[in-house]
Amino acid sequence: MKKTLSSLKLNKIKPSKRFLIHKIPEDIKYELIRLGISEGDNLLCVAKIPFGPVVLQKDLQEIAIGGKFASLIEVSQEV
Amino acid sequence: MPALVQKSIKVALVGNPNVGKSVIFNHLTGIYADVSNYPGTTIEIAKAPIKLNQEEKLPPESISYTFNLVDTPGVYGISSFNDEEIATRDYILDADIIVNVVSAISLSRDLFLTKQLADIGKPMIIVLNLIDEAEFRKVEINIDELSRALGIKIIPAIAVTGFGMESLKQEIINAPELKDQSTIHPGTISPAVNALIEPFLDLTFSRGEAMLIAEADKNIAEKYNFQLPENALELREKIYKIRRKEVDELCTACVSRQGFSKRVFLGKVLLNPLWGSVCATLILYLFLYKFLGNFVAGTVVDFFETNFFNNIYEPFVRNIVSKFFPIAHDNLDNLLASDPKSALGTFLAGDYGILTLTVTYLYGLLLPLVLGFYLGLAILEDSGYLPRLAVLADGLLTRLGMNGRAIIPLILGGGCVTMAVVTTRLLNNKKEKLIAMSLLGLAIPCSAQLGVIQGLLTNIEGIRPWLVWGLTLVVIFGVVGIAMNKLVPGDCGHFISDIPPMRIPRFNNLFKKTFTRTKVFMDEATGAFFVAAGVVAFFQVAGFLDKIIIFFEPLITQVLLLPREVGLSFILGMIRRDFGAFGLLEIPLTPSQIVTSCLVLTLFVPCIATLAVMIKERNLKSAISIWLASWILAFGFGAVFARFVGVFLG
Numbered sequence: 001m002k003k004t005l006s007s008l009k010l011n012k013i014k015p016s017k018r019f020l021i022h023k024i025p026e027d028i029k030y031e032l033i034r035l036g037i038s039e040g041d042n043l044l045c046v047a048k049i050p051f052g053p054v055v056l057q058k059d060l061q062e063i064a065i066g067g068k069f070a071s072l073i074e075v076s077q078e079v
Numbered sequence: 080m081p082a083l084v085q086k087s088i089k090v091a092l093v094g095n096p097n098v099g100k101s102v103i104f105n106h107l108t109g110i111y112a113d114v115s116n117y118p119g120t121t122i123e124i125a126k127a128p129i130k131l132n133q134e135e136k137l138p139p140e141s142i143s144y145t146f147n148l149v150d151t152p153g154v155y156g157i158s159s160f161n162d163e164e165i166a167t168r169d170y171i172l173d174a175d176i177i178v179n180v181v182s183a184i185s186l187s188r189d190l191f192l193t194k195q196l197a198d199i200g201k202p203m204i205i206v207l208n209l210i211d212e213a214e215f216r217k218v219e220i221n222i223d224e225l226s227r228a229l230g231i232k233i234i235p236a237i238a239v240t241g242f243g244m245e246s247l248k249q250e251i252i253n254a255p256e257l258k259d260q261s262t263i264h265p266g267t268i269s270p271a272v273n274a275l276i277e278p279f280l281d282l283t284f285s286r287g288e289a290m291l292i293a294e295a296d297k298n299i300a301e302k303y304n305f306q307l308p309e310n311a312l313e314l315r316e317k318i319y320k321i322r323r324k325e326v327d328e329l330c331t332a333c334v335s336r337q338g339f340s341k342r343v344f345l346g347k348v349l350l351n352p353l354w355g356s357v358c359a360t361l362i363l364y365l366f367l368y369k370f371l372g373n374f375v376a377g378t379v380v381d382f383f384e385t386n387f388f389n390n391i392y393e394p395f396v397r398n399i400v401s402k403f404f405p406i407a408h409d410n411l412d413n414l415l416a417s418d419p420k421s422a423l424g425t426f427l428a429g430d431y432g433i434l435t436l437t438v439t440y441l442y443g444l445l446l447p448l449v450l451g452f453y454l455g456l457a458i459l460e461d462s463g464y465l466p467r468l469a470v471l472a473d474g475l476l477t478r479l480g481m482n483g484r485a486i487i488p489l490i491l492g493g494g495c496v497t498m499a500v501v502t503t504r505l506l507n508n509k510k511e512k513l514i515a516m517s518l519l520g521l522a523i524p525c526s527a528q529l530g531v532i533q534g535l536l537t538n539i540e541g542i543r544p545w546l547v548w549g550l551t552l553v554v555i556f557g558v559v560g561i562a563m564n565k566l567v568p569g570d571c572g573h574f575i576s577d578i579p580p581m582r583i584p585r586f587n588n589l590f591k592k593t594f595t596r597t598k599v600f601m602d603e604a605t606g607a608f609f610v611a612a613g614v615v616a617f618f619q620v621a622g623f624l625d626k627i628i629i630f631f632e633p634l635i636t637q638v639l640l641l642p643r644e645v646g647l648s649f650i651l652g653m654i655r656r657d658f659g660a661f662g663l664l665e666i667p668l669t670p671s672q673i674v675t676s677c678l679v680l681t682l683f684v685p686c687i688a689t690l691a692v693m694i695k696e697r698n699l700k701s702a703i704s705i706w707l708a709s710w711i712l713a714f715g716f717g718a719v720f721a722r723f724v725g726v727f728l729g
């Protein structure tokens with residue numbers, strides 16, 4: 001089956017959806033690489049607080065990214 | 080007999096936040112470093128020698144070793160991104176042995192730091208902590224393979240139970256004796272990273288510093304007067320990406336996992352916007368209203384204060400003192416001049432006597448209230464609830480010019496505002512720190528004060544007064560936060576945080592933590608209470624007290640519509656907020672007056688100790704501004720409240 005990808009910002013991802021990280025702005029890239037998140041990663045959205053952070057899961061670990069940063073990170077999602 | 084040579088070995092305990100470094104520090108040194116289940120507990124850096132058994136202290140040779148352990152702040156990597164990293168980096172560069180603590184449930188995150196440490200090339204040992212948690216979550220780790228791939232000895236551990244701690248200690252203390260056969264040696268240095276570090280090796284005294292310069296660490300480059308090249312950031316990204324890739328490969332090879340558990344489910348519910356908020360409200364209600372208000376400030380304090388201190392202890396002390404000095408209760412003005420002997424008796428055991436009232440306040444009121452607060456807080460911390468609350472609150476707190484992490488100082492402020500001001504260091508920048516500090520000074524009552532206020536409010540019929548007090552504070556909190564966010568220049572809302580797993584709190588740690596914090600608090604409070612009470616008792620017999628009350632009377636009776644005696648509470652509140660609050664308990668007040676005085680007291684100026692810490696953490700100007708703003712806000716708001724809202728409460 002052919003997959004189509006739609007491109008959007010991280011703060012628009014809905015809980016329990018998987019997505020691919022496309023582009024992270026330079027100033028937070030290093031912080032996220034250390035936490036184990038980098039461009040090209042396939043991650044799961046665990047929770048989304050309205051007007052607030054997105055909570056991602058990588059392996060067994062959960063990481064929250066504030067709404068402000070989430071709106072700067074480009075991701076793509078299977079439709 | 081040959082002279083004993085003293086040698087000191089520096090051991091740095093390094094790891095990501097919240098992996099159990101402080102617990103391990105406790106086991107090895109016997110000294111309690113404050114341990115919690117939220118990232119960033121170690122702010123004041125703890126240092127102590129490793130505790131050796133008697134036989135371990137007598138080495139066969141003539142060299143006596145001390146192993147000085149440093150509990151460094153948790154970091155995800157070392158560089159100069161923030162103060163914690165700089166501190167940790169410097170301890171690592173200085174250390175003889177690195178003990179890297181990693182969490183078995185977040186290896187893909189933790190091993191990034193491990194690889195970075197390995198590239199420094201110092202003798203290193205890994206503690207693989209939380210293996211019980213990993214088993215519980217069905218995470219399997221091939222420890223031998225991991226150890227072989229890293230070239231570093233790994234000690235599996237469950238630090239909270241002490242498992243693995245003896246082996247760790249033996250490894251460390253045997254290291255210098257064994258020399259060549261020591262199992263502590265540098266790990267495998269990544270060849271790909273090494274190639275990128277090599278050009279800088281001649282530039283510095285140590286491999287670690289060369290690595291940091293390759294990773295564009297400005298501080299270290301400055302130290303060597305080295306101008307970072309233009310592509311420095313690219314080089315760093317290259318190194319970080321290599322490490323990331325190596326870690327991912329290691330995890331694929333050595334870690335397998337399956338399934339999720341119930342505690343993960345609970346963790347998810349608490350992060351759901353709707354259920355999470357319901358839980359947060361419920362927890363706040365149970366903790367403040369039911370536990371602190373009804374149970375501690377009501378039942379427990381009544382029992383101790385009334386039954387023991389008022390009915391047994393105070394009459395007993397009065398009885399003894401009155402054998403030597405008469406105690407006066409009326410016409411105290413000028414007592415010092417007219418009858419010095421009974422002035423002394425009154426100073427010691429009168430209504431404000433330092434042997435009567437002060438002791439009752441300290442042990443009948445303050446101690447149970449502070450114990451109650453810290454026990455509740457310890458449960459919230461150790462369960463892993465606070466980081467989830469930080470996530471829920473981040474959106475709101477960003478609007479108030481801070482970020483989610485500010486929830487930690489704000490809640491800690493409910494214990495002691497002074498200590499909470501210190502933890503505002505967790506925040507990112509000056510703006511966030513200033514706003515958090517201001518809100519702490521203005522709108523957060525400290526534990527004993529909170530207890531008294533909860534006690535007074537729950538005493539009145541119904542939950543309405545409590546809700547009025549709570550909602551009013553929320554509104555003030557919001558308005559001040561939003562206004563400051565607009566007025567204070569700068570950026571806010573920088574929130575990236577890993578969320579630790581929910582854990583069932585260990586009784587042992589709850590007890591230790593509650594005890595340690597209460598002791599620190601009481602040690603400081605005891606002196607302050609005796610000084611405050613001494614001043615008041617002296618003022619009373621010297622005839623100043625009435626004059627001060629009369630001076631403030633218009634402000635209290637005309638502006639706030641409260642009885643004049645309340646003025647004394649506010650005056651004392653400037654010295655110690657809790658001491659002032661206790662005075663309120665003895666004045667008969669109507670429901671409206673209770674809510675008004677509780678509000679004014681909450682909003683009123685931070686105590687002297689808090690003021691001192693604010694000056695230290697920021698500067699004199701900020702501290703004085705917060706202090707003056709508290710006066711205006713407290714009395715301005717109290718006046719409005721007493722006239723327009725209070726009347727509905729009767």
